[in-house]
Amino acid sequence: MCVSESLSDRYFALIDQIVELTLQGKISSFERVYRMLLENIEIGTGEILERCLNQRIETTTAQLDTKLKAARVLRALETIEKQWLRWQAENQVDADINEIAQDILAVEPEDYFLAIVDAIDPNQDEPLSFDELNKLAESFKNAAMSQEDVNLAQDWRQLSLGITEGLKSFTALEGDLVSWMYGTASNFSGFGAEKPNPWRVWSKKVSSPLLKQLFLTLSQQQSARIFAQIASNLELRAWVELAIVLQYLERGLVNWYDKQPYDSKFGKELSYSTMLTFASIWGELWQVFVDIHPALADGCFLVMLQILRAFAQREDFPLYSGVFADFSGEYLQDTLDYFDEPLKQIEGTEEKARIMTLLGYSQRTIGAYEKAVAFHEEALEIAIEANDFACEIANLNHLSRANVNLKNYNEAINYSQRALIAARQVGNKLGEANASVNLGYAQVFAARQLESIDLENYTEAIRYLEQGVELASKQKDWQSQSFGYTSLGIAYVSLEQPTTAIAALEKGAELARYSRDVYLQGLSYSYLAEAHYGIEDRAAAITYGSLGMYLLHQINSIEWRQVAGLLSILQGQVGEEEFKRILGQGRSQIISLISVDGYDYLPQLLEEYKRN
Numbered sequence: 001m002c003v004s005e006s007l008s009d010r011y012f013a014l015i016d017q018i019v020e021l022t023l024q025g026k027i028s029s030f031e032r033v034y035r036m037l038l039e040n041i042e043i044g045t046g047e048i049l050e051r052c053l054n055q056r057i058e059t060t061t062a063q064l065d066t067k068l069k070a071a072r073v074l075r076a077l078e079t080i081e082k083q084w085l086r087w088q089a090e091n092q093v094d095a096d097i098n099e100i101a102q103d104i105l106a107v108e109p110e111d112y113f114l115a116i117v118d119a120i121d122p123n124q125d126e127p128l129s130f131d132e133l134n135k136l137a138e139s140f141k142n143a144a145m146s147q148e149d150v151n152l153a154q155d156w157r158q159l160s161l162g163i164t165e166g167l168k169s170f171t172a173l174e175g176d177l178v179s180w181m182y183g184t185a186s187n188f189s190g191f192g193a194e195k196p197n198p199w200r201v202w203s204k205k206v207s208s209p210l211l212k213q214l215f216l217t218l219s220q221q222q223s224a225r226i227f228a229q230i231a232s233n234l235e236l237r238a239w240v241e242l243a244i245v246l247q248y249l250e251r252g253l254v255n256w257y258d259k260q261p262y263d264s265k266f267g268k269e270l271s272y273s274t275m276l277t278f279a280s281i282w283g284e285l286w287q288v289f290v291d292i293h294p295a296l297a298d299g300c301f302l303v304m305l306q307i308l309r310a311f312a313q314r315e316d317f318p319l320y321s322g323v324f325a326d327f328s329g330e331y332l333q334d335t336l337d338y339f340d341e342p343l344k345q346i347e348g349t350e351e352k353a354r355i356m357t358l359l360g361y362s363q364r365t366i367g368a369y370e371k372a373v374a375f376h377e378e379a380l381e382i383a384i385e386a387n388d389f390a391c392e393i394a395n396l397n398h399l400s401r402a403n404v405n406l407k408n409y410n411e412a413i414n415y416s417q418r419a420l421i422a423a424r425q426v427g428n429k430l431g432e433a434n435a436s437v438n439l440g441y442a443q444v445f446a447a448r449q450l451e452s453i454d455l456e457n458y459t460e461a462i463r464y465l466e467q468g469v470e471l472a473s474k475q476k477d478w479q480s481q482s483f484g485y486t487s488l489g490i491a492y493v494s495l496e497q498p499t500t501a502i503a504a505l506e507k508g509a510e511l512a513r514y515s516r517d518v519y520l521q522g523l524s525y526s527y528l529a530e531a532h533y534g535i536e537d538r539a540a541a542i543t544y545g546s547l548g549m550y551l552l553h554q555i556n557s558i559e560w561r562q563v564a565g566l567l568s569i570l571q572g573q574v575g576e577e578e579f580k581r582i583l584g585q586g587r588s589q590i591i592s593l594i595s596v597d598g599y600d601y602l603p604q605l606l607e608e609y610k611r612n
Contacts, residue, residue, distance in 0.1 A: 007042070007045055007048045008048055008051070008052055010040070011040075011041075011048055011049045011052040011053075012052050012056070014036070014037075014040050014049075015052060015053060015056055015077070015080060016056075017036075018033055018036055018076065018080055019056075019073055019076040019077060019080075022076040022079070023069070023072060023073070023076065030079065030082070030083060033079055033080060033083045034083040034086060034087065037080075037083055037084060037087050038087065041087065046088060046095075049084065050084070053077065053080060053081060053084060056077055057074070057077050057078075057081070060073050060074045060077060061074060093132065093135070094135065097132055097135045097136050097139055098139055100119050100128075100136060100139075101136055101139035101140055101143065103115070103119075104116055104119060104140075104159070105140075105143060105156065109151070109152065109155050110295040111295060111298075112155060112159060112236055113236060113239055113240065113243075113295065113296060113298075113299040114295065114298045114299040114302060116159060116162075116163075116240055116243070116299075117243055117299045117302050117303055117306075118302060119136075120133070120243070120244065120247065121306050122247060122251060122306065122310065123306055123309055123310055123313075130167060133163050133166075133167060133244070134163070134164070134167065136163060137159075137160045137161075137163035137164045137167075138160070140156045140157070140159040140160035140163070141156075141157065141160040143156050144156035144157045144160065155236060158235060158236040158237040158240070159236065159237075159240060161237045161241075162236060162237040162238070162239070162240025162241045162244070163240060163241075163244060165208065165237065165241045166240060166241040166242070166243070166244025166245050166248075167244065169206050169207075169208055169211060169241060169244075169245045170244065170245050170248040170249070172205050172206060172207075173202055173205050173206065173245070173249065174248075174252070176201055176202065176205060177249070177252045177253065177256065178253070178256055179201070180197070180198045180200075180201040180202075197219050199215040199216070199217075199218040199219035200215070200216075200219035202215045202249075203215035203216045203219060206245075208238065208241055208242075208245075209233055209238075210231065210233045210238040210239070210241070210242055211241065211242060211245060213227060213230070213231065213233075214227045214231075214242070214281075218281075223284055224280075224281040224282075224284040224285055225284045225285075225287060225288050227285075228284065228285045228288035228289060229288060234293065234296070239296065239299070243299070243303060246278060246281070246282075246303075247303075249278075250274060250275065250278040250307065253270075253271075253274045254271045254274055254275060257270040257271040257274065258271055268316060269318075269516045271314075272311070272318055275307055275308075275310065275311040276311070278307055279304045279307040279308050279311070279339070280304075280339070282300045282301070282303040282304035282307070283300075283301075283304045283339060283342050285297075285300040286300040286301040286304060286342065287342075301342065301345070304342060305342075305346070308339070308351060308355050309351050311355070312350070312351035312352075312354040312355055313351065317354055318358065319354070319357055319390060319391060319394035319430075320361070320394060320397070320398075320430075320434060320479060320480070321361065321479050321515075321517050321519070321520075339355060339359060343355065343356060343359075348381075348382040348385060348386070349382070349386065350382075350383070350386040350388045350391070352379075352382055353379045353380075353382035353383040353386060353388060353391050353395075354379075354388075354391055356375050356376075356378055356379035356382070357375070357376065357379045357383075357391060357394055357395055357398065359375045360372045360373075360374075360375030360376040360379060360395070360398055360402075361376075361398050361401075363375060364398070364401060364402050364405060365519050365555060365556075365557050366555070366556040366557055366558065367405075367556075367557060367558025367559070369402050369405045369406050370406070372398070372402045372405075373399065373402050373403070373406070376395045376398045376399045376402065377395075377399070379391065379395045380392060380395040380396065380399070383395060389422070389426045389428060390428055390430075390431065392422065393419050393422050393423050393426075393428055393431035393434075393435070394431065394434070396415050396416070396418050396419035396422065396435070397415070397416065397419045397431065397434045397435055397438050399411075399412075399415040400412045400413070400414075400415035400416035400419065400435075400438040400439070400441075400442055401438060401441070403415060403442075404441060404442050404445050407445075407449070409442055409443075409445055409446035409449060410446075412438075412442035412445075412446075413439065413442045413443060413446065415438075416435050416438040416439035416441075416442055417435075417439060419431060419434070419435035419438065420432060420435035420436060420439060423435050429471060429474070429475050430475055430477055430480070432471060433468050433471040433472035433475055433477055433480045433484075434468070434472075434480050434483075435468075436464050436465070436467045436468030436471060436484075437464070437465055437468035437469070437472070437480055437483050437484040437487060438468075439461075439464045439468075440460075440461045440462065440463070440464035440465030440466075440467075440468060440484070440487055440488075440491075441461075441465070441483070441487040441490075442461075443458075443460060443461030443464065444458065444461045444465075444487060444490055444491045444494065446461075447461060447491075447494065448494045453494065453495050453496050455495060458491050458494070458495055461491060462488065462491055465484050465487050465488045465491065466484075466488070468480065468484045469481050469484035469485060469488070472484060478511045478514050478515035479511075479512075479515040479517050479520070481507075481508075481511050482507075482508045482509075482510075482511035482512040482514075482515055482517060482520045482524070483508070483520055484508075485504045485505070485507040485508035485511065485524075486504070486505060486508035486509075486512070486520055486523055486524045486527065488501075488504040488508075489501045489502070489504035489505030489508055489524070489527050489528075489531065490527055492504060492531075493527055493530055493531050493534070496534065498531040498532070498534035498535045499535065501527070501531040501534075502528060502531045502532065505524050505527050505528045505531060506524075506528065508520065508523075508524040509521055509524035509525060509528065512524055513593075518551050518554065518555050519551075519552070519555060519557060521547075521551050522547075522548045522549075522550075522551035522552035522554075522555070522557065522559070522560070523548070523552070523559065524548075525544045525545070525547040525548030525551065525563075526544075526545065526548030526549070526552065526559065526562065526563040526566075527548075528540075528544040528548070529541045529542075529544040529545030529548055529563055529566055529567075530563075530566060532544060533566060533570070538570055538573070538574060538582065539582045539585060539586065541566070541570060542567065542570055542579065542582045542583060542586065543582075543583075543585075543586035543589060543590065545563050545566055545567045545570070546567065546583065546586070546590060546602050547590060547593055547594065548560075548563045549563045549564045549567060549602070549605060549606070549609075550594050550598050550601065550602060550605065551594065553605055554594075554598075560605075561609060564605070564606060564609035565609070567606055567609075568606065568609060568610060571606070580603075583602065587599060590602075
């Protein structure tokens with residue numbers, strides 16, 4: 001109490017001194033007042049000064065009618081008040097940084113990494129800037145200089161060095177944040193591709209052994225688990241540096257991709273794969289360290305959650321599709337698999353429901369239908385609890401799709417009807433467009449099960465599909481339009497109307513390319529092959545079938561085998577040499593969509609189908 005009282009006396013004296021000097025004409029500028037405050041106010045004691053100043057202002061205001069000097073005194077006090085507000089604004093950041101540093105240093109030493117990861121969370125309303133991180137490093141450095149405990153002082157210096165080196169390493173990498181994409185830009189296909197490879201480029205730009213070791217491991221298409229198992233440097237400094245560098249790389253790439261929404265190669269979909277890639281790195285590190293280095297594991301797990309939380313909170317979160325364009329199938333599956341176990345550690349939240357939605361439709365794409373249903377059912381339950389209507393409707397739609405794959409057509413129709421009703425109730429046009437298309441899609445396959453080409457069995461399905469396409473068009477939802485046209489094409493293939501089917505499927509394929517949905521591209525090309533086979537246009541059937549087979553295989557979709565079966569039949573009908581000649585005729589069209597490497601892989605893929 002006496003400390004506060006002595007400060008009050010000092011601050012009253014300071015205020016009175018400034019007022020007296022002002023009245024004597026010895027203070028001629030606001031800057032002089034500010035400097036006096038700067039020299040005399042102690043960090044963290046602003047409330048005491050403010051209380052003293054307010055008391056003087058109240059007293060002087062009450063004397064305006066009785067004392068001649070009161071008006072001049074009040075003007076001097078108001079000058080002090082303005083400069084005090086300036087002091088607050090300019091020194092609040094330092095005070096906040098100092099408080100953050102003290103909070104981190106107050107935890108147990110083994111939890112320093114977890115605490116600093118929490119402090120630099122980019123999801124905060126006002127995340128720490130580059131300059132503020134430098135100030136935080138300086139706070140740790142100053143604290144270490146006055147710390148008598150040798151071990152604590154060493155840890156605090158490690159915190160300071162980790163931040164400083166992290167910022168320095170990112171600065172060295174910043175110029176090559178996106179340059180690696182342009183070396184062979186025509187072949188760029190995301191983090192799952194062999195080249196161009198950001199990790200290889202970045203490994204040459206850093207001096208930190210830990211960073212270099214991680215980047216080299218990833219550049220060889222090896223899991224971050226391999227890196228964790230051989231990581232020789234477990235110093236706090238090195239891991240703080242790693243956390244800062246990876247955060248800045250991930251955020252920098254995402255910000256860049258988000259500014260390219262209309263670029264056919266570099267769009268928002270790449271933001272999704274980037275966030276998932278970096279989240280999976282931290283998830284893999286957690287998985288290795290959870291038993292051998294629990295404190296480090298906790299920090300890794302928190303970084304992963306921070307990235308997933310940021311991803312789930314995006315306004316354009318891909319509730320229906322969007323993460324397949326920029327991964328090869330195996331890499332995508334490895335990435336997504338690592339979120340299965342970590343998500344079990346988290347309680348039900350809106351973010352968890354959204355990530356589980358993504359996992360669900362990803363599992364459906366690769367043919368793991370039962371697993372997809374389990375993800376969507378849990379996501380649906382959480383979304384309902386969280387009142388996340390968009391996520392709830394999306395999962396009803398996905399459950400409809402998955403049940404079509406499982407040939408549970410009545411359940412599929414029921415889920416899509418529920419989605420349609422719910423979407424209309426809350427005015428969710430995207431959900432309504434998807435629900436209309438899903439309902440039509442489920443009805444198409446229910447009709448196909450009847451093995452009938454009676455138009456009456458398809459009439460209602462076609463009506464819902466056309467409604468869904470029209471609604472999706474108004475919403476500029478290319479993915480739902482693509483799905484709708486592709487489903488219409490499937491309906492007309494079933495009705496043995498190949499010419500009408502081809503028109504719809506070509507629109508579906510075009511929109512799938514525009515929306516970067518590899519699965520729908522593959523599906524459209526597969527049924528285009530079947531439609532062209534129906535009109536005995538074997539050349540087109542082989543070309544489209546090859547495209548569909550390759551694209552579906554690229555994302556590990558089990559449906560690649562269906563179109564491979566058709567290609568195998570065509571090869572048997574025309575003979576191997578003629579099949580090879582026809583494939584050569586379509587080479588330019590094929591490589592424009594799947595590259596030369598994709599074209600060269602087609603014979604090997606067809607042989608793989610025959611062997612299995």
